[in-house]
């Protein structure tokens with residue numbers, strides 16, 4: 197086969213438009229302000245603008261079908277007809293049924309939502325059962341491909357692959373929970389074959405099937421199913437009646453799945469060669485390459501914000517040229533995970549913006565790389581020089597390297613990250629200091645973020661109110677929150693976090709080393725977009741961040757008020773992190789900065805300090821082989837944050853998002869005196885699991901499901917507490933909600949907390965009476 201010249205391509209692009217037009221249109225449709233046709237027209241215009249932009253940038257083959265009104269996994273469920281019964285009848289038009297799956301209706305719960313691998317994007321979890329009947333609906337992929345064709349573009353439809361679709365799904369509620377969706381593969385393949393045939397009929401030469409689940413450790417049964425799936429999809433139609441198939445993976449190395457795909461009859465592979473996925477290069481070399489196939493080489497990190505090292509990427513591409521039939525250049529994954537354009541960040545120092553690369557810049561990077569391969573390095577000499585200069589400027593900058601921070605990190609010893617006293621000794625000292633009743637009650641930190649608070653913040657930003665007026669507003673809120681908790685009868689109070697816009701952003705704005713963007717929105721789910729901070733340089737704390745409000749809250753009450761910090765792992769997980777040093781080193785810097793805050797809180801008289809780590813599970817590497825080293829540095833960072841306190845200072849931590857199984861030993865290694873966990877929906881399952889693992893310290897399994905507006909009654913709260921007591925001794929049980937209360941209303945919170953305290957007192961009274 198003649199070697200085809202290298203081209204630049206992408207796996208996907210941000211969907212929202214330059215000013216989040218898609219969010220506005222979708223929410224406008226939900227609110228009844230625009231019609232379905234108007235929504236479709238806005239969506240089509242956004243796609244058209246993206247296509248023109250990519251064409252102008254020099255992208256030779258444009259992805260289609262990556263666009264979505266809500267989520268691409270939901271689109272896939274729709275494409276194969278996996279629409280739950282409860283949504284079918286729930287709404288009028290098919291568009292409303294689609295949104296009912298995403299958001300629920302008064303009668304029907306939505307699909308569950310969960311993290312897309314280890315990114316901060318959330319997808320909707322398809323529901324399947326033994327009764328699921330798949331039917332093909334190829335309209336969306338065909339229409340979006342046809343639009344691009346009619347615009348005269350060379351396009352490649354991108355679909356979620358069948359193995360990932362099935363493995364990302366879960367058994368439908370009310371069906372056998374042991375049901376394995378992969379058993380539906382034989383029913384699903386003909387539906388995929390039919391969509392592929394429709395795309396071929398519309399003129400698609402290539403279709404990309406994304407199967408990122410293959411970068412996780414998969415049993416032989418899944419690898420076998422993968423081999424069979426692609427063999428059958430290739431055999432489903434004569435070659436002329438189907439498009440060429442290209443299987444894409446990203447976020448980590450394919451490992452043992454690589455030979456499986458290499459041996460399959462698919463005509464192309466897209467592989468990630470960045471970060472941990474760089475190991476794909478060795479795997480590819482070891483199997484002698486894929487000379488009969490097209491390779492799309494992901495050599496530009498598609499999910500981080502740093503300008504690529506073009507020289508290094510060219511080196512990788514040079515190696516790859518000898519290992520595949522043809523090589524095209526792309527980012528490692530869809531650019532969905534990065535903001536749109538660095539050029540919009542006019543507040544950032546231009547010295548710094550040239551270190552950064554968002555979707556538009558990454559698009560330019562892959563076109564430069566493609567030109568270097570076809571025209572030689574000289575063809576892009578200025579770009580290569582600029583890339584080198586930007587990297588040198590970044591490496592040499594004082595933001596990137598703060599000698600004091602580095603010296604402090606280097607001096608850390610194992611004993612810095614260990615509390616000197618064993619838990620029983622600490623627990624006794626804390627009992628003596630705090631004098632809490634049995635089954636102590638507390639909350640997780642935030643109180644309702646009312647509209648007035650958000651307006652006050654916006655008014656402060658816009659200069660409509662003074663800093664003093666804003667502070668008085670916060671102080672007033674704290675007075676209310678303390679009053680509410682005293683009235684409900686809680687034992688350990690919180691100040692309610694009214695001054696925090698977001699638990700990560702609040703600290704990122706106060707620590708040096710972090711950058712904030714003005715327009716750096718990325719899709720979190722549906723129409724929710726977030727602006728993650730950029731952890732760009734060495735991290736340190738210049739002044740106390742939380743002491744003032746915590747002390748103010750403490751001055752209002754005799755009961756202990758918890759200090760409240762976001763932990764180092766969560767700070768990393770919900771930021772863009774630097775790519776020029778190991779994550780472990782960055783975590784240690786953040787931990788030392790937070791350690792200073794813990795020290796100051798303690799010195800100010802704070803007896804209970806909570807360090808939230810809701811993201812501990814999320815950062816777990818996709819490959820099991822990398823778990824031990826991750827849990828080692830992650831738990832060390834937490835202990836470094838909290839390890840210097842006195843025995844009688846009580847350290848709490850908090851985690852949410854149900855699945856703890858894989859990190860039980862890491863949770864133990866945090867050595868926190870008290871951990872609060874989400875547990876209400878699983879009926880205390882996690883409390884039982886933790887206790888069964890021999891966890892020796894205090895636990896507060898959440899009894900109040902804060903995700904629902906329902907106010908739990910005293911009876912059901914009592915039952916949950918009693919259930920928790922079957923797993924944990926009363927001396928180690930705390931009573932608290934599942935998570936922070938910021939999304940609830942003040943009335944709901946007041947009533948629910950009152951009921952929670954009543955239930956706790958009822959149960960502890962019965963324990964005292966020996967009942």
Ligand code: GLN
Pocket residue numbers: 640641642699760808810850851852935936937938
């Ligand atoms: N302290 C935070 C709050 O109460 C914790 C939030 C979280 O776990 N995500 O809002």
Ligand code: ZN
Pocket residue numbers: 640810850851852934935936
């Ligand atoms: Zn939580």
